[in-house]
Amino acid sequence: MTYISTLFPAYAEIFMLIMLSVILVLDVVVPGKTRTMTYLLVQVTLLGCSLITVATHEYGVAHLFNNMFVDDLMSDVLKLLTYLSVSMMLVYSRSYLITRGLFSGEFLSLVLLSTLGMMVMISASNFVxxxxxxxxxxxxxxAMVALQRDSATATESAMKYFILGAMASGFLLYGMSMIYGATGSLDIQTISNVIAHGTPNVSLLVFGLAFLVAGLAFKLGAVPFHMWVPDVYHGAPTAMTMFIGSAPKLAAFAFVMRILVETLQPMMIHWAGMLMVLAVLSMAVGNITAIAQTNMKRMFAYSTIAHMGFMLIGVLSGSIEGYGAAMFYAVVYVLMSLGGFAMIMLLSREGFEADNINDFKGLNQRSPWLAFMMMLLMFSMAGVPPTVGFYAKFSVLNAAVQAGHIPLVIMAVLFSLIGAFYYLRIVKLMYFDAPESHDKIYVQPDSALLISINGLAVLALGILPGALMSVCAVAVQQSLLLH
Amino acid sequence: MIFGYPLLSVAIWLPIIFGLLVLATGNDRNAPLARIIALVGAVLGLLVTIPLYTGFDRMTSAMQFVEMKEWIRHFNIHYNLGVDGISMLFILLNSFFTVIVVIAGWQVIEKRVAQYMAAFLVMSGLINGVFAALDAMLFYVFWEAMLIPMFLIIGVWGGPNRVYAAVKFFLYTLLGSLLMLVAFLYLYLHSGGSFSILDYHQLPIPMDAQILIFIAFFFAFAVKVPMFPVHTWLPDAHVEAPTGGSVVLAAIMLKVGAYGFIRFSMPIAPDASHELAGFMIALSLIAVVYIGLVALTQADMKKLIAYSSISHMGFVTLGFFIFNAYGMEGALLQMISHGFVAGALFLCIGVMYDRVHSRQIVDYGGVVNTMPVFAAFFMLFAMANSGLPGTSGFVGEFMVIMGAVKVNFWYAFAAASTLVFGAAYTLWMYKRVVFGAVANDHVKHLHDIGAREILVMAVLAISVLVMGLYPLPLSEIMHASVNDLLVHLARSKI
Known part of the structure; x- marks a missing residue:
């Protein structure tokens, strides 16, 4: 019993694993096409995890399992936001998936399993x-992307995703092995100590670092490792796209923090330059290519690439201020991305995907409220105040200015101007053009409520961004200083 | 807090709240209700700003009606409001024009009435915020936020080429704003973590940084003024905007850019302002002379007034950058006067457009025969636009020319040419549209303006005349602030 009580920092993960197994078994016996019971159980699990994460929070940093696992404020905050976004994603996608016959027990278990993966990533303190x-x-x-077996595009994109993802994993492993070769450890703290105080082989380290950064860029979807993003976003069922485009970005941020900042902070002069190239290319390719897209999901894919580039600016600023800004950016991005994809699903019906930008034509006449929400989301993505997207960009740029990267900031600003064009085009389609169809838009009440909360949150957080900003800043600060 | 409530906050948020109320009335079945709520909101919005005038201390150049609350602690951003003799007048002007615009759009706007009225009310509140903000980030938020309603106004209720105009308007202004944001971030860093505009005024800055800051601000404000050569969005936006949009654009939105120069560019980077004054004066004179000539050739009335606006705003920037009291006060009076005159002219064109659905000069002729009352008002505003003594248009231009003579005779000479060109393009247009024989059936079937339109026109006409004959109530308000600004500008900050 005493051993179990020492595991308390990992209670949330353990609970998640238990519930995942329970749901997996239970789903076989529970009948029904809508999986209401399983669905509710999944939501309860996420709620339970949140409560456990809050309850087991302690000031400071707790290590577990021989330093393999860490529980700090940053991980707690990121996990809570992950639960929230997974839960939102489930509410949004439920009716969409039911009408397409994809709302199965497997889907729900996979969602929980991937959430567990994100939790482990967020709390990792060892390369393994x-x-x-x-x-x-x-x-x-x-597996989730491939779930729609009868769709050729979904299968194709799952294949692409798998092959390129496996390659990225290979890159990462190779980079990790190089670091291991140079420092003799896989433990984040030990590696960081060896680099700072020991005499590791620097060329080996930089060699490994280059592979690690390439692997990270793959996972983030930063140019020139972005090729999978548009195809996967486009091909996957929208609900899966939404999932890929939301919570995993938080985990990816944690991944960047754990590897580049906590482990390889002394190597910053090396990785900051690499990230700068990635950031500028991502913003350029993402924003410019997005203009040419006529498919919403592809457009969001390129917009994601651009956003990830922007987030990297915060990281490469190399200050606590910058990391906090990058975290804030990631959180805000997830909020906007959820809303954006949700809108595509809300406009879709059985047998019809509203993923062409023309499907948004005249939305203001069909449903002024949804159009208003979408407008808030689009202006937020473009970074126009008084929406929260502005403060995300603002805090990242502020960190970069403080780090002295003025030319980079000016470039970022010009690329976000280009980016504003395609977000503006969506607003234009919704407000200035006549609708192509006058079909009534039917939205489930829970989705309708949530999209309203989501859209208004973008506005409310834009008017009062202070709290969330401080949470991100403090989380990063505590995690880094107490290590 | 002299009146027991935070005046400036009310001036900002009351129109916005009413705007949201109007929006809540929903679709066009409730249009009459939406109109009434909008009018109540606009009138109340005007009434709450009157204490700003009556309670204003004319002796001091310090900020008045100051409100200060912490807003975003992480970045030391404050909800800091206050007005001096310069900004206060524009809040009044803006609140006044909101009422005018609501009345002007009363019957004309038939589709999506609630959204139209709401957009104007929200924008009115945001513009008040721009003028009252003393924190750079607060200013920036209001500054950018007001783009959104204007974008929608042009794009939803505008003319045939509205989408192009709306997007052009938005992207042009966004470019300038983003560069301004970079300048703010630099200043934030340089000042050791402050976003207070008044701190920036006192902050010593090296020359090369001042030049860069000036250029960044220049992009933001020159686009809004608009100055030559970044003026090309304005004719497009004006032509495509609905009447109300044009009025607000001309009367208020352009002033925001000029206001930026005297609130940011000049006091924050005074040495760079002196250094680059020649450049600014050159651009201003090009606007006055060249754009005046361009206006002469326009066939579209709205485009003509749009170019005339650019030309008149050239006077304003000229007045700023000659650094003397005549120039500065003249420029400010010119801004206010141009607000009334250009606003009134766009309303006049709107009156004709509502009836004939054309803005082309050739489609008119002999309007005086069918609309005598209207023609009389139109005449007065046209005269004011060409700077006739006795109207408001004369005061500002004359003062700026006087100021310019003191600096360089040729500046004044070039600027004074507007008295010829301005009269030429305005009166020539007026002659072709109003005088002569009845040109066609459309004109023949025109009916004269009704009580609602007469009310609007009369209020504007009285304002134009009063300002022209007795501008003291305005100039005495701005006097202390202008003198303080000039003293400040004379000191080096390097």
Whole structure:
């Protein structure tokens, strides 16, 4: 019993695993096409995990399993936001998936399994744990994309996702092995100590670092490792796209923090330059290519690439301020991305995907409220105040200015101007154009409520961004300083 | 808090709240209700700003009616409001025009009435915020936020080419704003973590940084003024905007850019302002002369007034960058006067457009025969636009020219040419549209303006005349602030 009580920092993960197994078994015996019971159980699990994460929170940093696992404020905050976004994603996608026959027990279990993977990633304090979490997440995502077996595009994109993802994992492993060769450890703290105080082989380290950064760029979808993003976003069922585009970005942020900042902080001069190239290319390719897209999901894919580039600016600023800003950016991005994909699903019906940008034509005449919500989301993605997207960009740029990267900031600003164009085009389609169809839009009450909360949150957080900003800043600060 | 409530906050948020109320009335079945709520909101919005005038201390150049609350602690951003003799007048102007615009759109706007009225009310509140903000980030938020309703106004209720105009308007202004944001971030870093505009005024900045800051601000404000050569969005936006949009654009939105120069560019980077004054004066004179000539050739009335606006705003920037009291006060008076005159002219064109659905000069002729009352008002505003003494248009232009003479005779010479060109393009248009024989059936079947339109026109006409004959109530308000600004500008900050 005493051993179990020492595991308390990992209670949330353990609870998740138990519930996952229970749900997996239970789903076989529970009948019904809508999976209401399983669905509710999944939501309860996420709620339970949140409560456990809050209850087991302690000031400071707790290590577990021989330093394989860490529980700090950053991991707690990121996990809570992960539960929230997974739960939102389930509410949004439920009726969409039911009408397509995809709302199965397997889907729900995969969602929980990938959530577990994200939790492990977020709390990893050793390269092995990090990799393990990443693979749990990635393998569940491959399966989720492929869940729509009769769709050729979904299968194709699952294949692409798998092959490129496996390659990225290979890169990461190779990089990790190089670091291991140079420092003789896989433990994040030990590696960081050896690099700072010992005499590791620097060329070996930089060699490994290059592979690690490439692997990270793959997972984040940063240019030039972005090729999978548009195809997977486009091909996967929208609910899966939404999932890939939301919570895993938080985990990916944690991944970047754990590897580049906590482990390889002394190597910053090396990785900051690499990230700068990635950031500028991502913003350029993402924003410019998005203009040419006529498919909403592809457009969001390129917009994601651009957003990830922007987030990297915060990381490469190399200050606590910058990491906090990057975290804030990631959180805000997830909120906007959930809303954006939700809108596509809300407009879709049985046998019809509203994923062409023309499907948004005249939305203001069909449903002024949904159009208003979408407008808030689009302006937020473009970074126009008074929406929260502005503060995300603002805090990242502020960190970059403080780090002295003025030319980078000016470039970022110009690319977000280009980016504003395609978000503006959606607003234009919704408000200035006549609708192509006058079909009534039927929205489930729970989705309707949630999209309203989501849209208004973008506005409310834009008017009062202070609290969330401080949470992110404090979380990063505590995790880094107490280590 | 002299009146027991935070005046500026009310001036900002009351129109916005009413805007949301109007929006809540929903679709066009409730249009009459939406109109009434909008009018109540606009009138109340005007009434709450009157204490700003009556309670204003004319002796001091310090900020008044100050409100200060912490907003975003992490970045030391404050909800900091206050007005001086310069910004207060524009809040009044803006609140006044909101009422005018609501009345002007009363019958004309038939589709999506609630959204139209709401957009104007929300924008009115945001513009008040721009003028009252003393924190750079607060300013930026209001500044950017007001783009959104304007974008929708042009795009939803505008003319045939509205989408192009709306997007052009948005992207042009966004480019300038983003560069301004970079300047703010630099200043934040340089000042040791402050976003207070008044702190920035006192902050010593090296010359090369001042030049860069000036250029960044220049992009933001020159686009809004608009100055030559970044003016090309304005004719498009004006032509495509509905009448109300044009009025607000001309009367208020352009002033925001000029206001930026005297609140940010000049006091924050005074040495760079002196250094680059020649450049600014050159651009201003090009606007006055060249754009005046461009206006002469326009066939579209709205486009003509749009170019005339650019030309008149050239006077404003000229007045700023000659650094003397005549120029500065003249420029400010010119801003207010241009607000009334251009606003009134766009309303006049709107009156004709509502009846004939054309803005082309050739489609008119002999309007005086069918609309005598209207023609009389139109005449007055046209005269004011060409700077006739006795109207408000004369005061500002004359003062700026006087100020310019003191600096360089040729500046004044070039600027004074507007008295010729301005009269030429305005009165020539007026002659072609109003005088002569009845040109066609459309004009023949025109009916004169009704009580609602007469009310709007009369209020504007009285304002134009009063300002022209007795501008003291305005100039005495701005006097202390202008003198303080000039003293500040004379000191080096390097």
């Amino acid at each position: 744990t990090l990799y393990m979490g990443l693979e749990i997440l990635a393998l569940s995502l491959y």
